Amino acid sequence: xxxxxxxxxxxxxxxxxxxxxxxxxxxxxxxxxxxxxxxxxxxxxxxxxxxxxxxxxxxxxxxxxxxxxxxxxxxxxxxxxxxxxxxxxxxxxxxxxxxxxxxxxxxxxxxxxxxxxxxxxxxxxxxxxxxxxxxxxxxxxxxxxxxxxxxxxxxxxxxxxxxxxxxxxxxxxxxxxxxxxxxxxxxxxxxxxxxxxxxxxxxxxxxxxxxxxxxxxxxxxxxxxxxxxxxxxxxxxxxxxxxxxxxxxxxxxxxxxxxxxxxxxxxxxxxxxxxxxxxxxxxxxxxxxxxxxxxxxxxxxxxxxxxxxxxxxxxxxxx
Amino acid sequence: xxxxxxxxxxxxxxxxxxxxxxxxxxxxxxxxxxxxxxxxxxxxxxxxxxxxxxxxxxxxxxxxxxxxxxxxxxxxxxxxxxxxxxxxxxxxxxxxxxxxxxxxxxxxxxxxxxxxxxxxxxxxxxxxxxxxxxxxxxxxxxxxxxxxxxxxxxxxxxxxxxxxxxxxxxxxxxxxxxxxxxxxxxxxxxxxxxxxxxxxxxxxxxxxxxxxxxxxxxxxxxxxxxxxxxxxxxxxxxxxxxxxxxxxxxxxxxxxxxxxxxxxxxxxxxxxxxxxxxxxxxxxxxxxxxxxxxxxxxxxxxxxxxxxxxxxxxxxxxx
Numbered sequence: 028x029x030x031x032x033x034x035x036x037x038x039x040x041x042x043x044x045x046x047x048x049x050x051x052x053x054x055x056x057x058x059x060x061x062x063x064x065x066x067x068x069x070x071x072x073x074x075x076x077x078x079x080x081x082x083x084x085x086x087x088x089x090x091x092x093x094x095x096x097x098x099x100x101x102x103x104x105x106x107x108x109x110x111x112x113x114x115x116x117x118x119x120x121x122x123x124x125x126x127x128x129x130x131x132x133x134x135x136x137x138x139x140x141x142x143x144x145x146x147x148x149x150x151x152x153x154x155x156x157x158x159x160x161x162x163x164x165x166x167x168x169x170x171x172x173x174x175x176x177x178x179x180x181x182x183x184x185x186x187x188x189x190x191x192x193x194x195x196x197x198x199x200x201x202x203x204x205x206x207x208x209x210x211x212x213x214x215x216x217x218x219x220x221x222x223x224x225x226x227x228x229x230x231x232x233x234x235x236x237x238x239x240x241x242x243x244x245x246x247x248x249x250x251x252x253x254x255x256x257x258x259x260x261x262x263x264x265x266x267x268x269x270x271x272x273x274x275x276x277x278x279x280x281x282x283x284x285x286x287x288x289x290x291x292x293x294x295x296x297x298x299x300x301x302x303x304x305x306x307x308x309x310x311x312x313x314x315x316x317x318x319x320x321x322x323x324x325x326x327x328x329x330x331x332x333x334x335x336x337x338x339x340x341x342x343x344x345x346x
Numbered sequence: 347x348x349x350x351x352x353x354x355x356x357x358x359x360x361x362x363x364x365x366x367x368x369x370x371x372x373x374x375x376x377x378x379x380x381x382x383x384x385x386x387x388x389x390x391x392x393x394x395x396x397x398x399x400x401x402x403x404x405x406x407x408x409x410x411x412x413x414x415x416x417x418x419x420x421x422x423x424x425x426x427x428x429x430x431x432x433x434x435x436x437x438x439x440x441x442x443x444x445x446x447x448x449x450x451x452x453x454x455x456x457x458x459x460x461x462x463x464x465x466x467x468x469x470x471x472x473x474x475x476x477x478x479x480x481x482x483x484x485x486x487x488x489x490x491x492x493x494x495x496x497x498x499x500x501x502x503x504x505x506x507x508x509x510x511x512x513x514x515x516x517x518x519x520x521x522x523x524x525x526x527x528x529x530x531x532x533x534x535x536x537x538x539x540x541x542x543x544x545x546x547x548x549x550x551x552x553x554x555x556x557x558x559x560x561x562x563x564x565x566x567x568x569x570x571x572x573x574x575x576x577x578x579x580x581x582x583x584x585x586x587x588x589x590x591x592x593x594x595x596x597x598x599x600x601x602x603x604x605x606x607x608x609x610x611x612x613x614x615x616x617x618x619x620x621x622x623x624x625x626x627x628x629x630x631x632x633x634x635x636x637x638x639x640x641x642x643x644x645x646x647x648x649x650x651x652x653x654x655x656x657x658x659x660x661x662x663x664x665x
Contacts, residue, residue, distance in 0.1 A: 197519045198520045219588075230553065276542065
């Protein structure tokens, strides 16, 4: 992949036409916000452009996606946004995986699958990069574009909470509000509303909460029957894995998830000096220092006991 | 109360000495952040200054309060921050309730109890005003002051979520980060950590969750025994009152709280067109359109049934 500057990206977008913008499967606010904002901008330049995602776009983004109906573009120039690897394309979008002309992304782990790309792993979100690109291109950002970009930034930063947020991220949010972004409405929609099935799943999971090592280890279980009874979706389990570790005094948070075929999947979150990936390595898994995962094919009791044994002995070693 | 400008506030602070800064009871991030930032600034000018709150300062603010040990100042000039009314002073702080010389606040409902005051109800937080004041005073803001002010802004805006956030709020956050505020650390501490007792209370409360009117009404109960068993504090119930309304499709969220002497206290949160204060008026209570409260002296069952009857009939009228 040829690494290019935002000025070069801008030139390519002015030159080309009939764009198709690809978004990853299970699209999140950053993918949808970046993809739709770019599509709106290209159309505002008189170009033809469509977005494509193999999965349906979640309802919650309709306040800015509704104004970008499909134009049935015959694609000539393929762009990906917020896409670290083409493995994350699904459905119709996957058909373009070897044809990506331009990639705009903020994942340091980007595999370089495109002909040309602008990738900056230090920026909070792909949407923040899109805003800087629009500044270079002197795009007149309207309310819908501002809403799309704001959504990407706020969802990928946990509402300005993460360490990826820079002073420039906040200044960009300020600019977008002045361009019409409905900041409070978007934040409410993205962060203050929960599906009934997610809250039912939380209820079931909290009933399994146990503490070990004097409160330094917190453990929760998600069974298949909890998923069925609550009607929860895969994405509803996201927040749950981080919950046990968020409890005051907890150093190791364990979420054990029952999967098909007698498999138990563990998500381990740690704080401070504890290495989650070292814990998971004992069971053939891996990940990062603060968040890692692994899988076991054992009985529920055996799997749980083995994981706890490793965690507890790791804590004892630290003392 | 004489309404004065930030320039006049600045002049008073340069003229006077031996300051005492009062904070309200159950101090939150904005009270503590504003009070301690102002105290640090006054000391940096070579003045004597102390803070005073009738309640203990919560542990979670120690990362910036630890550097402001009490100086045993003999107070001559009394300042209040983030204090809408002197009814919110308690303990030793209440002794100064008729002696407040200067008030700096962002509550539109400020009762004007001070000799002079700067009150702007359109600003997100008192801490944001403190930052503007420091700019006027040309205070050299150090890392501790930046952390204190950032804490006030982010806690009073639900981490930049509320409609009180302006573009200037985000720009102020950006400035504070550049002055050394540990944005990600603060947000993690304020929003991503929960006490064990709060999570136990959530577990008990979720077990009582019921839906009515086809999912448009959500109801939860907090009993005295749940409070005892979980060891939860009063402040742990804050987030719970907003939980039922946050569930998708819910128009009226009801939290019923068992108090002493056979009293049941209701917190009603609504969305869209539904008037929470009209619901609570039926029982002698009141509040705002989206959040109101009332109290009943009845059996648990009667109190619950009467509240639900009013809510359900209000929803039926809307159809």
